[in-house]
Amino acid sequence: MKTMSAKELGTKDFQEILDNIMESVSVMDENGVVMWTNKANREKLGITTEVIGKEAKYLVQEGLIDKAVVYEAIESGKFTASIISKGSEKDVIVYCNPVYDEEGKIKFLVSSAMTCSEVNQILETLETERRINKTYLAEIKHLRNTLLLGEDFVIESTNMKCLLEDVQKLAPIDCSVLVTGESGVGKEVMVKTIHKNSIRKEGPFITVSIPSIPDNLLEAELFGYEEGAFTGATRGGKIGLFELAQGGTLFLDEIGDIPYALQVKLLRAIENGEIRRVGGTKLIKIDTRIIAATNKHLEQMIKKSLFREDLFYRLSVMHLHIKPLRERLEDIKPLGEQFIQNFNNKYKTDKKITEPAFNLMKKYPWPGNVRELKNLVERLGILSNGDLITAEDVQAVLSKISNTIDDIDPDHLSDDWKTNSQLTEEYSSYERTKILEALKTAHGNKTKAAELLGISRTKLYRKLKNL
Structure with a gap:
């Protein structure tokens, strides 16, 4: 035409x-x-x-x-x-x-x-919006006054506000906390917020990524070891992460990946407040708060005898679940605005994201959650021609991604994305990167890498043939 x-x-x-x-x-x-x-x-x-x-x-x-x-x-x-x-x-x-x-x-x-009636109607609408914004800002100010939040901790959804209210209550109480949610939802940010607002905020904050440490070394890393405990042990021995976190917080990231045999030792350490180094006989008192996080369904793992039920209850005295970004779409705009502002501050630009662009973002399922949104905004900041990031800019990037390595439920995809024909190029690159990262973390162990990716070993082998 x-x-x-x-x-x-x-x-x-x-x-x-x-x-x-x-x-x-x-x-x-x-x-x-x-x-x-x-x-x-x-x-x-x-x-x-x-x-x-x-x-x-x-x-x-x-x-x-x-x-x-x-x-x-x-x-x-x-x-x-x-x-x-x-x-x-x-x-x-x-x-x-x-x-x-x-x-x-x-x-x-x-x-x-x-x-004049039209003018009055506009003024009433503006006043209503002003009151809503004032209320929202007051809520955020209240949270920031009662919680030590980083400037990049941006929320608007009711779910996240309720979570922060829970954090406000539990942070000062020296109890164990389990934070769950999909990869990229911001579990570590939540854990750091708890630490910063606890009585241990002046103490160390030690993070241990369970999957990044080989199973045969994990016990020694957590509890330390004595000289001569095993072949290759450092002369004089080594203190473990529990001891390093004395007076502070030990964050056990991806606790669902901890070997079953080690779970009972972890349980005893938490219950008794004591540890014993590998190869040692002396009990060492520990004063450490334990906060754990995972993207796995521990209740299902308990049924399959992959995770101890008693350890689960000991870790989850308080349980915080962070919903995926696709279930709290109100957070997309404030998060996106904060990320683009960070981009502007870093590169001395003046990029802005248009309302239609945000509306299009809300139709995407966000398999990578907040982490993926942050990466997308940075990419849009680089690729956009002018200062305004439009819906067309967003479409050009997101239309190439069809699903995720975890096989996102098709029901989460909007019709705009289901019917798009250009869905392979960027997804392939994304998938290849995730597989290589998993293999590196698992030190080449394909079974472990498949678990990290949330796919079967057979599916991983099939994908490796196409790399």
């Missing part, structure tokens, strides 16, 4: 355009003769007769209005605004702006009108 150019638009086309503008619009020549007027203008001024070709003063003579603002604009040569009477009511605000030709003479004048 051929697209009509501006030059091909005729008088009828312009009249249709004017009639479909909600605001009142009229165009007059340099003498105040009406050239065009739209439907909204006629309705606001109560004009029922034909006025095209007549001077604006005709409306005054007919008693439809008490004065014609266009003459003030012609005389002053400047933008003019005034409230005029329509019948017995003073309820119409009229604006008139002269347009000049190349020689500096008035070519025509454009006038628009808005009733």
Whole structure:
């Protein structure tokens, strides 16, 4: 279908355009003769007769209005605004702006009108939005006053606000906490927030990523070891992470990956507040708060005898579950705005994300959650041509991704993404990176890598053939 150019638009086309503008619009020549007027203008001024070709003063003579603002604009040569009477009511605000030709003479004048009730409605809407924003800002200020939150901890959803209220209550209490949720939802940020607001905030915060440590070394890393405990042991022995975290917090990340045989030793350490180094006989008192996190369903692992039930209950005195980003879409905009602001601060740019772009983001299932959103915003900051990041920019990046390595439920995908035909290039790159990272973390152990990726070993081998 051929697209009509501006030059091909005729008088009828312009009249249709004017009639479909909600605001009142009229165009007059340099003498105040009406050239065009739209439907909204006629309705606001109560004009029922034909006025095209007549001077604006005709409306005054007919008693439809008490004065014609266009003459003030012609005389002053400047933008003019005034409230005029329509019948017995003073309820119409009229604006008139002269347009000049190349020689500096008035070519025509454009006038628009808005009733006072419309202005009041706009003011009421703005006031409502202002109150909502004020309430939201007050809530955030309250949370920031009662919780030591980082500037990048941005929330708007009710779910996250409730979680932070729970954090406010449990942070000062020296109990174990289990934080669950999909990869990338912000579990570590939540854990750090608990530590920063606890009585141990001046103490160390030690993080241990369970999957990153080989099973045969994990016990020694956690509890330490004595000299000669095993072949290759460091001379003089080594203190473990429990001891390093004395007086502070030990964060056990991805606790669902801890070997079953080691779980009972971890349970005893938490229950008794004592540890014994590998190869040692002396019990060492520990004063460490334990916070654990996982993206696995520990309850299901308990049923399969992969995770001890008693350890689960000991770790989850308080249980915080962070919902995936696709279930708290209200957080996408404030998070995106914060990420692009961070990008601007770092690279001295002035990028902004448009509302349609955010609306499109809300249709995507976000398998990588907040981490993926952050990466996307950084990529959009790099690839966007202008300062405005549009829906087209978002579509260009996200339309290439069909699903995730975890096989996201198709029900989570909107129709816009289900029907897109360009879904492979960037996904392949993303999938390849995730597989290689998992293999590196698992030190080449494909069974372990498959567990990290949340897929079967057979599926991993199939994917490796296509790399």
